[in-house]
Amino acid sequence: MLILGPSGCGKSTLANCINGLVPFSYPGEIQGSCKIAGTETSSSSIFNLSAVVGTVLQDSDAQFVGLSVGGDIAYALENDNMPREEMLPRVLNSATLVGMHEFLEHVPYNLSGGQKQRVSLAGIMHDHVKVLLFDEPLAALDPQMGNQAIDLIDQIQKNNNCTVVIIEHRLEDVLYRPVDRIILLEDGQIVADMTPNELLCSNIIVEKGIREPLYLQALKMAGCNVTIEDNPCNVFDINLDKYKDQLVSFYTSVDTSKPVEEKEVVLEVKNVDFSYDKKKALDDVSFSVNKADKIAVVGKNGAGKSTAAKLICGILRPDKGKVLLEGVDYLKYSIKELGQKIGYVMQNPNQMLVKDIIRDEVSLGLVLNGKSEEEIERNIEEALKKCDIWPMRNWPISVVSYGQKKRVTIASILAMNPEIILLDEPTAGQDYRVYTEIMSFLETLNRNYGITILFITHDMHLAIEYTDRAIVFADGKCIGDDSVFKILSNNDIIEQANLKQTSLYSLATRIGLNPEDFIESFIVAERRKRHEKS
């Protein structure tokens, strides 16, 4: 079963009612009844409930409380005061179920998000739990790992014959494996409780701000009216026969020709090598960034994309090779000077916010750089206006939403008038609504003010929808630098970089069209539609 809904709709609260954190840790008023395996949760205890309901939390770093993989899997058993001899076989058994048995001695620091999540899952599997509850299991995973996670969940559900409740907003990714029922929440109320096919054919998901699967978007755009009988919940199973002609004619109708523009190069990375101690992190990397480009930097964890980002910001300097900024070797700039040319926006806005009032935060960088008062006033007014938060400039930061906080951090970087801004995972962990808000805002900045933007991301949707070009990293090498649709139709790159075939690719292959051109047509048509709207 899948529980779906935008942020703040009550899905986490509902989950906490099921696993017993409500009322154990979050006291409040409860009306009505919630029964798990026949027991009322309010009269049970969190300890008894945890033997029936196993919960995997969203934040796999927080859930990993043990010091090693084995220690974490054993955590619940330790709390049961189980003797060690009894513990060992059970830990091994659980670890084998999730494929982590070879990592028992590993420490959390060196594990990937997907591995941590597997450990979390193993840690709750001891008591033959009846219900497995997953809170946003896909949030921190790269696309391929997301698929593996869903696969694993599916497998465990089948083998152990237990109930699985997944809380997510990434509908398409969850539907990678069959789901029996979907419950859609909004404002604390259930607005839909139906099968995936029923839900996908209704208009409800779009109205409630949930992202529709890409292949369905493409079908709708081509004017196809998909019905329940077509079995639309999976791109491989959907019945396409009657829509083929429509899709082909849509595909030929989109004009994908673009005016070729000459662009000025701002940043050039030339044959750069970089090593931490003896481990090579970047190996002969070269790419260039043009003015007003919008580029996605993608690749799996540890592929070198954050090292590349740090290198561009000048926090690390190349061992070999050159970085040219507007034609000048950037070694002559200090980090501080470089910071005014290349702005770096961290993933978590809370890690950047220092001041309590928005305008103070935005002016912080300028004050630190010792700018004059008029210049500060002028720059922050411009930045605040560009980011559309000028009317709120005197508000305390504590009252604004996550998306607005992100805007504040971007404004505080923009105030320094950088040539390029570099964003680390700008939408990580956000639902579709906030995600769209942040991304369309960045798009406006790029389009209206010609600001060069680089994103680091593992989210392929983000790359497809909002960027022109993608630079792909794998094992410290830059393995691809091309338009997004070319990258996404190149199987080699996709495999090496742990990316995932989008469902558009599968759709195109199934109807016998060239995937590269089909993806391009879709993107062009989609963007046009979005621009008309805004």
Added chain:
Amino acid sequence: MKNLNIINLTKGETFLHQLSGTTKVRLFAVLMVYVTMSFDLPIILPLFIVTIVGLVSLKPSWKVIKPVVIFVVAMNIVNIVLFWLANPHCGFEYTGDKTVLFAFTDYLVVTKGTFWYLTVRLLKMLTSFTTSLVFIMSITPSELAAGLTSLGLPYKLGSIVELAFRYIPDISRDYENISISMQCRGLELDAKKIKPIERLKQMIIILIPLIVTSFDRVGNISNAMDLRGFGKGKQRSYYSEYPERRNDTIFKVIYCLIALFCVYYIVSGLISPRDPKMWIYWS
């Protein structure tokens, strides 16, 4: 990560590593009493030698411990010199000896008694250092937690220690990231360019987001612990704590004997205070 990696998160291979957490913690506790209780060379010197042997047997990464050793030895020597400068006759109270060996000025003299007192004191400090160095390098945080529980302390205290070690790497990574992003925004951290008080103010800028984000995770972690039954019973067991093996039993006998000796030494010292002049016999 500078010297944060002196502690191992997973069990090592050598003889001392392989002892159980309970053995290590109890032995360490007894040895700390042992080294603290006296200024007696025949008591301190053997332990010093044993801990040096222990240290070598751990096959430590010398790269990691070298700076620590140099720093601590230097600190202690400076300390001893300060003692001497403050009162060149500070050894008199213990040794009752004022024989001048060497005189710089009328005030700054080296007496036999003071020399002996300060040398033994230095050795005592160094022994305390080597003992804890061997201890910290041989134990993992989980064993430490298990060991503390075995001393009769509440297991929640052990859990605090264990959790603290779990999140030190995460927080230091956050610290580095925040520091980087603030430097890009123009924060000056170069010690040569600014005065200490200025630097203190600059550090505040890094500290605020670090504090906010560090404590933000408390809710999630405590939920994760509650959901897996933390605090369910009065006792809890430890995955990484091996049951008592042969070597642990041998050490059990050893630390019990040392403990008995300590009790005898302290009690006999209280009943009939030792002659302070005993020191000089060693000259």
Added chain:
Amino acid sequence: MKKESIGKILLGKWDTKTIVGVAIGIALFAVLMVYGSIKVFTNTNLSLAMIVPVIVGGLFGPLPAALVCGLGNVLADLIGGWGLWFDWSIGNAALGFIVGCLKLYGADIEDGVFDIKHMVIYAVLAVLGNILAFGVITPIFTKILFGGELNITIAQGWFAAVSNATVLIIAGIPILKALAARNARGKNLTKE
């Protein structure tokens, strides 16, 4: 909101949240011992780690603060490799307890309450706490545990007291103010 009794504030609630809070506090303390030290002269440091117990005190009460300050010190000593100095750790724990008493005089970081009155009380407590901790408690324990000349310990104690008080006041007050301001309920939210 209900007023908690003084006794309750002093002891704190020892639920899972507090345990995690103290653990995170200790981890933060240790990290700042390594990174957050500012050299004044060789061998004398202003350590920003001293701020952490204050924050923990503000969030969870004085006893958790004492634990963070004391255990944090033990841990930092162990990681630093220079052995255990219980005389100093006990002094630190006492200091942690005293500066962690924010809730006792009405300051509430979580609710955004920290004004001039609280700053003054805080500063006075920071100074008194340091004098008590390193001028009295540490020397007493040094005498008991190690014996010997107290001059040096007392001199070091004053040094520690002065540098800690400097950090607690110069860095502590702005940080507490900023944290309180961030948690303050929004007032007058009109777009201009």
